[in-house]
Amino acid sequence: MSLAGASRQLDTRNADRSAPKDLAHVLHPLRVQEAVRSWLLEDTPGFDYGGFVVGENIATAVLLCKGEGILAGVPFFTAVFSELGCTVEWLRHEGDFVKPVSKVAYVRGKTRHILLGERVALNCLTRASGIATYAHRLSQAASQNRWHGEIAGTRKTTPGFRIVEKYSLLVGGISTHRNDLSSMIMLKDNHIWAAGNIAKVCYSIQWYWGNNA
Numbered sequence: 347m348s349l350a351g352a353s354r355q356l357d358t359r360n361a362d363r364s365a366p367k368d369l370a371h372v373l374h375p376l377r378v379q380e381a382v383r384s385w386l387l388e389d390t391p392g393f394d395y396g397g398f399v400v401g402e403n404i405a406t407a408v409l410l411c412k413g414e415g416i417l418a419g420v421p422f423f424t425a426v427f428s429e430l431g432c433t434v435e436w437l438r439h440e441g442d443f444v445k446p447v448s449k450v451a452y453v454r455g456k457t458r459h460i461l462l463g464e465r466v467a468l469n470c471l472t473r474a475s476g477i478a479t480y481a482h483r484l485s486q487a488a489s490q491n492r493w494h495g496e497i498a499g500t501r502k503t504t505p506g507f508r509i510v511e512k513y514s515l516l517v518g519g520i521s522t523h524r525n526d527l528s529s530m531i532m533l534k535d536n537h538i539w540a541a542g543n544i545a546k547v548c549y550s551i552q553w554y555w556g557n558n559a
Contacts, residue, residue, distance in 0.1 A: 349407045370421040382425045397458030409451040411444040418517040419474025426467040430459040474514040481518025498523035
C-alpha cells in the first residue's frame with residue numbers, strides 16, 4: 347500500500363472466523379496513543395527538514411492498495427494522523443479483502459503533517475495487513491479441512507510492535523494466545539531444567555498462586 351498525493355455458552359466450531367467490524371474496541375485508546383507518539387518521535391527525533399520545505403498548505407492524499415490481501419491496522423493508521431491533526435476517511439472496512447489497484451482511504455490535513463506521518467502509518471498498515479492476510483489463510487485452511495482446534499500466535503513478535511502484530515492476528519481470524527509472560531502461567535523445558543525437576547516447578551507455582559495455577 348502507498349500514499350499517492352447477556353452471557354451464554356457458545357459453540358464456535360462452525361462460527362464465522364472473519365473479524366468483526368468493531369474489533370478496534372479491544373484496543374485501549376491511551377495505549378494506542380502512547381505507541382503512536384513513540385513511533386512518530388522515533389522517526390523524527392529532531393528537525394523536520396522536509397516539513398519546512400513543503401509548508402502548511404492543506405492537501406489530500408490517497409491511500410492505494412497495490413497488493414491483494416486483508417486490510418488491517420486501521421486504528422493505528424488513523425491514530426498516527428489524528429495525532430498530527432489530520433483526518434482519515436476510510437473507503438473500505440478493516441478485515442475486507444482488497445485488490446490492487448484500488449483506493450482505500452483519503453488523508454486530509456496540512457501537507458507537512460501528512461508527510462510527517464506517512465511512513466509511520468504505512469509501516470503499521472502494511473505490516474498489519476500482511477500478518478492478517480497470512481492469518482486469514484491459516485484460518486481458511488482450518489475451516490476447509492474441518493479442523494476445530496485453535497490456531498494461535500506466539501510471543502515471537504517485533505519488540506515495541508507487539509500490540510499491532512497481536513491485533514492483526516485477530517483481524518485475520520486467529521487467536522493471540524497470551525500477549526505477554528504475565529498473561530498466564532506457562533512453563534517450558536528451560537524452566538524445568540533450571541529449577542531441577544518438574545516437581546519443584548509445580549511446588550513453587552502452587553506455593554505462590556495456589557490451586558489456580
